[in-house]
Amino acid sequence: MNTAIYSGPVFEMAKQQFAQVADHLDIREMDRDRLLYPKRAMAVSCPIHRDDGRIEVYQGYRVQHHLTLGPTKGGTRFAPSVDIGEIAALAIWMSWKCALAGLPYGGAKGGITVDPYKLSPRELEALSRRHMQEMIPFVGPHTDVMAPDMGTNEQVMAWFMDTYSMYQGQTINEIVTGKPISAGGTLGRREATGRGVAYLVGRALEHLGIRADRATAIVQGFGNVGSVTAYSLAKRGVRIIGVSDHTAAYYDPAGLDVAELQRHVGKHGQLAGVSAESLISASELLVRKCDVLVPAAIERVITSGNASKVKCRILAEGANGPTTPEADAILYQRTDEIFVLPDILCNAGGVIVSYFEWVQDLQRLFWEETEVFDRLYRILERSFQQTIARAKHERISHRMAAMAIGVNVVQAAKRTRGLFP
Ligand SMILES: NC(=O)C1=CN([C@@H]2O[C@H](COP(=O)(O)OP(=O)(O)OC[C@H]3O[C@@H](n4cnc5c(N)ncnc54)[C@H](OP(=O)(O)O)[C@@H]3O)[C@@H](O)[C@H]2O)C=CC1
Numbered sequence: 001m002n003t004a005i006y007s008g009p010v011f012e013m014a015k016q017q018f019a020q021v022a023d024h025l026d027i028r029e030m031d032r033d034r035l036l037y038p039k040r041a042m043a044v045s046c047p048i049h050r051d052d053g054r055i056e057v058y059q060g061y062r063v064q065h066h067l068t069l070g071p072t073k074g075g076t077r078f079a080p081s082v083d084i085g086e087i088a089a090l091a092i093w094m095s096w097k098c099a100l101a102g103l104p105y106g107g108a109k110g111g112i113t114v115d116p117y118k119l120s121p122r123e124l125e126a127l128s129r130r131h132m133q134e135m136i137p138f139v140g141p142h143t144d145v146m147a148p149d150m151g152t153n154e155q156v157m158a159w160f161m162d163t164y165s166m167y168q169g170q171t172i173n174e175i176v177t178g179k180p181i182s183a184g185g186t187l188g189r190r191e192a193t194g195r196g197v198a199y200l201v202g203r204a205l206e207h208l209g210i211r212a213d214r215a216t217a218i219v220q221g222f223g224n225v226g227s228v229t230a231y232s233l234a235k236r237g238v239r240i241i242g243v244s245d246h247t248a249a250y251y252d253p254a255g256l257d258v259a260e261l262q263r264h265v266g267k268h269g270q271l272a273g274v275s276a277e278s279l280i281s282a283s284e285l286l287v288r289k290c291d292v293l294v295p296a297a298i299e300r301v302i303t304s305g306n307a308s309k310v311k312c313r314i315l316a317e318g319a320n321g322p323t324t325p326e327a328d329a330i331l332y333q334r335t336d337e338i339f340v341l342p343d344i345l346c347n348a349g350g351v352i353v354s355y356f357e358w359v360q361d362l363q364r365l366f367w368e369e370t371e372v373f374d375r376l377y378r379i380l381e382r383s384f385q386q387t388i389a390r391a392k393h394e395r396i397s398h399r400m401a402a403m404a405i406g407v408n409v410v411q412a413a414k415r416t417r418g419l420f421p
């Protein structure tokens with residue numbers, strides 16, 4: 001099979017991780033490509049009129065990894081880094097994540113190569129609508145359901161939903177999740193990923209016998225996932241001693257005021273300008289001593305260069321793919337020192353509540369917020385227990401255990417449906 005279109009460091013990471021799990025599970029060589037490579041990948045050109053009258057064309061993608069368990073599910077990322085390899089890797093990770101959580105989905109991911117912060121609101125709306133318009137033949141509530149990711153938000157989801165609905169001649173809320181409540185969204189989706197991360201950090205702290213009110217945390221990334229994680233950890237009594245976005249990094253051992261940081265970012269769109277005294281370099285922040293380190297921004301930030309220097313007790317991966325396989329090998333040697341909450345477990349709160357949103361939209365029956373979070377925590381608890389039990393039993397890393405559970409689920413479904421001999 002010619003797989004050359006999928007390339008780049010992020011795709012290589014997903015491939016390498018899968019190869020390690022496939023070896024551990026003793027998956028036959030001839031079955032591996034079928035499990036790893038995406039079912040479908042779409043590349044679309046999205047032309048829009050810029051405010052100055054020029055026409056600019058942006059490249060958009062959507063990768064649907066497998067449709068064995070149901071529709072595909074995953075976010076849409078607007079970022080300059082987006083390419084088909086990155087999107088394919090993120091789609092593959094979505095598959096293992098959904099399977100670990102027991103959701104009836106395959107993985108998908110999409111995106112546009114664009115810096116959304118350089119577009120005016122009108123340009124952003126035009127690009128969002130054009131992207132969905134180009135995707136209409138390939139998505140649907142029972143085929144592929146989009147959601148937010150880096151650089152997109154509830155408003156973008158509302159534009160996606162509206163564009164799809166206009167083409168169908170009726171309102172179809174269930175085409176995307178992460179929508180505003182007023183457009184058929186669920187209570188709790190906006191906070192779901194960060195609250196899920198905080199729940200699992202709470203469980204890991206208990207597991208290690210560390211009291212939350214004596215623990216400290218550093219959070220990289222202060223967008224949807226990072227800011228809600230920091231806020232939720234602070235509510236649990238954890239002292240937030242470091243935060244960063246890509247404009248500034250702050251460190252204060254006495255603790256930062258997360259609500260104040262959120263207000264600043266709400267007003268200025270970035271962390272830069274909060275305080276001069278607590279400024280620190282972004283790379284130094286990651287290796288400062290803390291109980292909980294939460295990378296919640298981009299891929300490949302824990303690398304062979306800093307994995308041996310990281311001084312946390314818990315590495316809680318809010319972002320997708322923050323740790324390279326080389327760093328993983330180092331962290332595995334440090335298993336007794338560092339408890340890793342791997343991305344497909346740690347940040348699964350978002351897609352789990354997206355699943356609840358899809359179910360509510362399909363049924364036209366909406367839940368109380370307490371029902372959303374009770375159900376979310378029950379699923380996360382089960383995945384947490386299964387992951388640490390399997391890791392202990394098979395003497396493997398938490399990432400390997402979480403992935404093995406996910407891959408086994410997909411493999412079993414394919415086998416039952418007759419896709420493997
Ligand atoms: N949204 C969701 O529900 C889910 C998201 N995720 C993952 O979580 C991660 C963050 O997503 P999300 O919070 O939604 O994205 P957002 O766009 O809301 O926020 C991204 C944050 O990361 C910061 N950032 C970007 N580059 C860097 C950098 N080099 N160093 C430090 N900070 C940086 C951004 O800062 P700035 O604004 O300055 O660029 C921003 O604060 C991604 O990996 C995403 O795939 C995973 C599961 C669900």
Ligand SMILES: O=C(O)CCC(=O)C(=O)O
Pocket residue numbers: 073074075076094145146147148149177178320347348350351352354355
């Ligand atoms: O909510 C969703 O459907 C997907 C969220 C997502 O993109 C992710 O978990 O990485």
